[in-house]
Structures are given as C-alpha cells and as structure tokens.
Amino acid sequence: MQGLKLGAHMSISGGVSHALDSAAAVKSNAVQVFTKNNRQWAGPPVDNTDVARWREQMPAGGVEYAVSHATYLINLASPKDDLWAKSQRAQVDELRRAQAYGIRHVVLHPGAHVGSGEDAGIQRIADALNQIHAEDPSVADTLTLLELTAGQGTTLGCSFEQLADIIAKVNDDSRVGVCIDTCHALAAGYDLRNDEGYEAMMSTIQNRIGLDRVGCWHFNDSVFGLNSRKDRHAHIGEGEIGLAGFGLILNDPRWDGVPMLLETPKDNDGDGNDASNLAKLAALVTDHNRLCEGLRP
C-alpha cells in the first residue's frame, strides 16, 4: 500500500524550487507548480541552479510527487492555425521544462473549439498531441495529463467520454493521461457527493479511461452547483461538494498512490489556507496510516 499523496499548488516566486519549501512547510508530500510564468507564452531558459536545488530539496522536504501545470494560453483545439502551432510549441516547451526538473506529469486544459464544433475540436487536439509527440520523442516519459474541465463556453474535455475520444485518436497513447478536478467534475454533472453518484462516476472512469491513466486529482470544492458548467474553486467543505464527497475519494483504496492537489483560493498571507484545507482532508481519512507523517491528526 502506497498511501495518500496530498499537497497543493504552490507559488514559484523566487524560483520553481521554492514551491518545495512551501510544500514542506505545510507538511505535505505532493506539490503542483508552474515551471514558468503561466500567463506568458515563453519563459526564461531553465535555471540549472534552481534545478539542482529542486533535486536536493525534494527528498529533503519529504515531497514524493510533483506535477506541473501548463500555461492557460495553450489551446490545442484552436481552429486558427497560428494559435494552434504556437500552442504546440508551448506544450513541447512545457514538457521539456518539466523533464529538466524530473517532473513526469504536465496538466493541460484540453482546449476550446471556439465555434468550430466538438468533433472538429477533438480531432484538432489529437492531431496537435501527435505533432507534439513527433516533435520531441526525448520527452516521452513526461506525460501530458488532460484535465477534466467544467465545460464552460466551448471548452472541451468536460466528460470522460470526450477525454477518451481524444486519447483514442492519439497514436502513442502511453504519453497521455488524465487529471480529474473535483470542482470541474461537479460542474460538469458528475455528482460525486454521495455513494451512488460517486460509484456511477467511477464506473465511467473505469470503462472509458481506465484507473491507470489517472495521473492525479485536483481537489477543489465548488462555488457553483451540479451541472452549473461554471469553474470557481472553493475551500474544502465550504462549497457545493462538501466534506462527504472528498471522504469518498480519500477512503477509496483504488486511488491509493494517486496524488491529490489543492487549487483552492489563497486568501490569507501565511500559508494561503493550504494547511487548514489539508487538515480538513486529513481528518476525513479513516486509516491514519495512509497519511504521510506530517498530516496525521
């Protein structure tokens, strides 16, 4: 039994490796980072001093898993050729940056078809992934994790069926995985708040995606309700999901070893509420041996 890997998205101000200090400060054993400014297309070259510090700090801080999140600007579904090509180059860059840090997973929003239609958009994403994979085979062990989205606007990837349709069109599907965001799942119509809804979602994941393909979870409560198609994250237990839903996932041994990362609001100056959100999650875990030492109640 591998136990639970819990953590949060952490700021990289001062250098990517500084996120590990923040992860260690809240005694978590997992972290999510950006490997460059997430609102810019290009970043500075990878800082080898920071990479060296990262490789030391990860074991020193007890952080067992790290995932990066790609820039929000990327749209692999874009019908516009220039943006589509730019998006591919940016995702190749994200994979290379992650690999430099030894990060094996890069979460990516699948994209928005902006009027070209679902089928065209899905084909476009798969074609883009195939080009990205051909562009740099040397990053083959760093996977793109397609994130389940809330389905706002023309955003694709708001159902496991859609994610499966994209993956089915990827030539080398060993290079893609899935990230499930709890807030997006509720907003997209998966009622994970009770046993019945959770098990229905689990069957869909097992049948369409496969549990092995799920690289990590984003653990966010949701400001808006079931099927709202709106993406607004809330603190754990303070949104429409509530504590019970998180308890179902945390205590399901099928998710053992699959990391769960907070992307909840950071509205205090200290740890940005991460410690309190992690404590709320830890308190839901019935078998305390599954928690890393720092998070045991």
Ligand SMILES: [Zn+2]
């Ligand atoms: Zn997310």
Ligand SMILES: [Zn+2]
């Ligand atoms: Zn979100």
